[in-house]
Amino acid sequence: MSGKLEFFFDYISPFSYVANAAVKELQVKTGTEIVFRPMFLGAVMRETGNRPPGMVPAKGAYMLKDLARCSARHGVTFRMNPHFPMVDTRKLLKATCGMAADPIRQQAFIDTCFHHMWAAEPALNPADEASISAMCETAGISFDDVTALAEDAANGTALKTNTAEAISRGAFGAPTFFTGEEMFFGHDRLDYAVEALADQA
Numbered sequence: 001m002s003g004k005l006e007f008f009f010d011y012i013s014p015f016s017y018v019a020n021a022a023v024k025e026l027q028v029k030t031g032t033e034i035v036f037r038p039m040f041l042g043a044v045m046r047e048t049g050n051r052p053p054g055m056v057p058a059k060g061a062y063m064l065k066d067l068a069r070c071s072a073r074h075g076v077t078f079r080m081n082p083h084f085p086m087v088d089t090r091k092l093l094k095a096t097c098g099m100a101a102d103p104i105r106q107q108a109f110i111d112t113c114f115h116h117m118w119a120a121e122p123a124l125n126p127a128d129e130a131s132i133s134a135m136c137e138t139a140g141i142s143f144d145d146v147t148a149l150a151e152d153a154a155n156g157t158a159l160k161t162n163t164a165e166a167i168s169r170g171a172f173g174a175p176t177f178f179t180g181e182e183m184f185f186g187h188d189r190l191d192y193a194v195e196a197l198a199d200q201a
Helices: 014-030 041-048 057-073 090-097 103-118 129-139 143-151 153-168 187-200
Strands: 004-009 033-038 176-179 182-185
Touching: 004 014, 004 187, 014 033, 014 057, 014 103, 014 187, 033 090, 033 103, 033 153, 041 153, 090 103, 090 143, 090 153, 103 129, 129 143, 143 153, 176 187, 182 187
Parallel strands: 004 033
Antiparallel strands: 004 176, 176 182
16 A cells, blocks of 8 residues: 655654654555655744643653653653753754755654654753754764754745645644545544545545
8 A cells, every 4th residue: 555644743742752653663564655744843833732641640651651651662761851851942943844855864863853852862962952962973973063053044934835724634742644635633643544545545
């Protein structure tokens, strides 16, 4: 089976980190084309009236246990980022948008950002240039190139476009997936997305 799955995400979302591992498994198994769509989750939450689960104590406690289970299921390490949730990820998201024409480079950068956000020590603070620079040095990525992409107005526009489009199509959080106009929220809904792709084939 082949098809196209749009993956809307933000690095601030730990479940998007899990989803990034899950979509790669899906790609290997099914040949599905994954289209990575960075969006600014803060704007999505604000515009839809949603709020992070960590703001509800019972949900926050459950989320930590659930993230450990989900990460283990998909073979990735997880540790809570101490900067969560009050960090601004837009620099990294804009840079990611700027790599869209080179999917291999973009995927490697996405993997690096997610790993340093949710697995590596010390934890990435995406609002701190020194932290981003250290991540780039560890991963062999040019910090100057990342900065240039983040400061390119076209990539800022692309991020705003992705975010507005996600909201207009019904997104209220991350990760959100689309197969055509069918929306699926959460990495644990990918099975349904696969079924939808099969129906559209």
